[in-house]
Amino acid sequence: MEKLNSIIFYNIDKAIRAYRSYAQRQLKANGFNITIDQWLIIKAILENPGITQSEIGDLVFKDNASVTRIIDLIVKSGFIIRHPHPEDRRKTNLEVTDSGKKIIKDVQGLIETNRKTALKGISKTTLEIMNSALLTISDNCLNTKK
Template sequence: MLMNPENLRSDAGLAAALRVSLARLTRRLRRQAAHHSLTPTQFATLSAVGRHGAITPGELAEHEKVQPPSMTRVIAKLVERGVLERRPHPTDRRQVTVSLTDQGAVLLKEERLAKEAWLAQRIRELTPEERTTLRAAAPILEKLSKM
């Protein structure tokens, strides 16, 4: 179903349309996952470690906006799966850091490639004008994601 251009004239209408479209796109991308048995929360945690590098569980919980005990359980499952590893903290012996294993890095790469391949195919199906508009919108969407 196409969006009603009348609704896009107001900021509130544009916000509603973007919210719905981005939520649908996110769900579609999730379905394109490489074949693994990680939950969305586990995969988000693995991705966060991939972005931040070696990180303490507390810092990771803060980044992911979850309670530390919840993060501890997620980390335990990921360590058990062999995609994260715990190491002693380099300066504070009371803490540990978690980082990707080689297997975790491969899984992240496969996941990203599968999603990007699916999205690239959808983009190729757009008209040249639509692709130009999307290229112009990409930096704006990035800016919105960081506000």
Template sequence: MRDNNEMPGHLARRFQQIAVAVFLAEVEQAGFDLTPVQYAALAAIKMNPGIDQVTLAGLIAYDRTTITGVVDRLVQKGLLVRHASPRDRRARELQITEAGKRTLRAITPAVEAAQRLMLRGLNEKEGAELMRLMRKAIAAGNELSRAPLREAELR
């Protein structure tokens, strides 16, 4: 039997635990109440105004059924609004509010600090190499995920 520290799945899970803890600590210290998924959703909607929830889920590699709760919380916080789609009565388009835009601008330094902290044991070259290798591994296993990224997001 192999040591857990020799298994990529275990190491990926540990890095995810660290990444979430660091993100939440930095964001909370800056005075915000957003999870990493809420931040990713808000940023994706800002860059793609009017997208629907299914498209959003694909953009951030999140499960289509649970994205509703993420969007609900962002709407409750006043950071997003939903509108009926003029193209599809069943779909709801998502728009970031002015409060959402202000939040993204204000939270950016904390998010960037969190990213640096996640890689603090690596020098710049090692950090870039880790990022390259993670992107490569994710691209190779993307279709195995329950929430695969769209092809364009893999680059």
């Protein structure tokens, strides 16, 4: 029987969880009052004006309830504003505030440092192969009919 640490998907998940935990600790240690998920959602809104909450969920791999909860928190933090949709009152338009833009900019350097730490000792060639393999895995799983 195969051991957990020989299963590639177990190791991928373990690496992602380890990185997210490390990155969150670094945010806190550097005085940023924001979570990785909040940063991702603010960045998604900033880069995709007019994006819907379900599109945000797809982009950051979160369900609608989680996205709604995170958006509520970042609205309370003053990083985004909700505006009523002019034609559909069930929808809202999300706008990143100046403080939201500032936190994205301020955290960017730390994010880059975190990535360098996580990827230390891995060659550019290996990273390119790994990225290509991960994209192929995604395509294989998303494009199956069965």
